[in-house]
Amino acid sequence: AQSVAQPEDQVNVAEGNPLTVKCTYSVSGNPYLFWYVQYPNRGLQFLLKYITGDNLVKGSYGFEAEFNKSQTSFHLKKPSALVSDSALYFCAVRAYSGAGSYQLTFGKGTKLSVIP
């Protein structure tokens, strides 16, 4: 069965510093990987995804993620954090669920706090 692990419940970073939010996955076959962001009292918003090709994926709001097949990781990164980046971040992996259907399995989320 597929699974996603986000090993850090919370990440604190100073404004202007680089940030990393970690994600590892387990899935049969080639993974399709996603990052979503959730601001307080809002739904999840799509940030970026890896399907195939370049291991470095660029997404919304200056975020990027690096796919590492040997380490089964898909860490989210940003060179310079903003206070407005403070939110809950979810990693997800797409996996086959039978009868031609594919579903996303989400990690538990990582709360990012950017300190002014």
Added chain:
Amino acid sequence: NAGVTQTPKFRILKIGQSMTLQCTQDMNHNYMYWYRQDPGMGLKLIYYSVGAGITDKGEVPNGYNVSRSTTEDFPLRLELAAPSQTSVYFCASSYSNRDNGNTIYFGEGSWLTVV
């Protein structure tokens, strides 16, 4: 496009009451989903639908029912509300096939409290 719209935003239910969470999307997506989000638990899939007239159970279907009579609408029914169903509920949709990266678009959420 409005995207995925769900109502109500907030609701308090008494134990044993019933209610329906409404969800509609205007993106002509074939796949629709209902998730629940509990603190520190991520999102759990309740039910999903791959098209009108087709629904299937997700990871946590007990206590819920769904229907999909049209492409646009995917209501979630709670028949006998229990305190364990206190949660935030998200409806979502996607256009999905074998070769698609399955980007899911979410509604704004419905906060449900059962007392």
